[in-house]
Amino acid sequence: MPLVTKWTGREVKALRESVRMSLMEFAEKLGVSDRIVSRWEADGERASIRMINQAALDTLLAKADKDAQGRFVGILAADDAPIHSIIEPGSGETSSGDYVKHPGDGKLMAHVPEGIYLSGADSEPVWVDDFHIDTFPTTNADYARFCAATRYAVPEHWENGRCPRDLYDHPVVHVTWRDATAYAAWAGKSLPTSEQWEKAARGTTGRTFPWGDQKTAAKCNVRETGIERTTSVSRYHSGVSPYGVYDMVGNVWEWLATATTAGRHELRGSAFTSPLFRGVPAVPNDAYDTMLDDDTGFRCVATPEQMMPGGQ
Template sequence: MITTVKRWTGVEVRALREARRMSIIDFAAHLGVSDRMVSKWEAGGANITPRPVNQAALDTSLARLNGEARVRFTEFVAPEVLSETRDTDVSDKPTQIRHPADGKLMTWIEEGIYLAGPRDEPVWLDGYYLDIYPTTNADYARFVAATGHPAPQHWGSAAPAIEIADHPVVWVTWDDANAYAVWAHKTLPTSQQWEKAARGTRGNIYPWGSQTTPAKCNVRGSGPGCTTPVDRYKSGVSPFGVYDLCGNVWEWLATPTTTTRFELKGSAFTSPFDRSTPSIFNDADRSMLDDDTGFRCITAVLTP
């Protein structure tokens, strides 16, 4: 069986039943449980915990929805899920913290379902903190000073030039990015964690919505042709308030594609706008380093 969602809520069980347009009795038979169990789940709100076999049946039922039924499911979960208005599943007042190890500002991405990939497949993720900005040259300089790790080649010394201190660090391999994450008591995000932070829960095409607006990000043709400060494109932030999830630099992820290759997301100042959507696939060998590739980090648990 397919296991997409890790833990269902009563709202989502009801949404799945209504997406399939089934009565409680028919839906119970579809899952292989009693109708009393379905009623108990739906009344339980966020406090239900289906047995693993029932969890798997719900996951599989969700995965087998056709396109029209999937739209109904997401609309039941969040009524404005397909609109261009604000993502109503995302808090107006996000929880932000300053990480105790590297001092970077992070925001909480709440647990729940988002629409993933080019086909907008519903996927559940647990909550996590994500860096609001990519790792900058100034951030990376503190790591270099603390560990003796080699500095990126474009610095020309052990520290970056002041004029690029707030630009994303580049010329880093996957292993460089991972070494920073380990030092900071964090990890690199998975492909799905990164994409949810970029698209929100409603399946936005871009972080700011679904409008084709190249001016909202640093890509080829609309940007200056080089990296920019990580807080410059304020109108291009994601529903979670995260910057530079479209353009500026590609970002290394924790998701492997082969034994030596890892996914990248985000596009860069070198990318055409039609390559900038957060759902698009890209990967590279872990030894690759370039002037348009950097990273950011996540953590599920704060540790000093």
């Protein structure tokens, strides 16, 4: 099932069209007036939707049949890419929809089963044990909860120590590798190894990008997309990986557990500041673990033991 971390008028209109309801029918399902739905759609991404209505939209999407869910992704993909198609997983790969919440930080995680995947530019077979990976990068809202719980220093660019409300569902940035590791330890998780991250991004069959082999910059937030800032972590529905993981290319570079030399660790995935070719999941980057920037964040992974309440 597709996921939406923050509903705006853009997603509301896509859902209404995908379930093929009139404004009045759709509003009745949600328990609001048709004027409210009309205003949401007119406001687009600027729409402010109350949490109780966000929950009702989550429920309506979850209860929609598979065809409607497919149409929902396709309608949103029309904004993201010139080729309006739904990417199907290859043989032996899982599709999006099998998500569970981690008992530590409560984030949704996707399961990546054990087995061999084709790694690197030469597609060498590599075995990886099964694990779960955050469906979305760590957001500002996630990081704010961590800082509040541990009194950890907040990112330096937050005004008066608080993240702007309109960036809650954007990836946290201005975090060092050490900051990312501290969050992971608090949550009872780890940073991904390069092998874990690459398999979650590419699947098992050696595809170039999470969505396939097409060089389609509109499926992610990279330099060619022209947005020039971070975006909501759930924006690019047409760019998800075979395991249903979002933003594995673009938006922000992601810190990994894998060290390259003393004091340096891998980064992967590219960012809104970098061209699409830098985001090829098989191609590593690295930086000093004290580096922080406006285009660098992270996500976490968990072993089966770490998925258990109180597990480490």
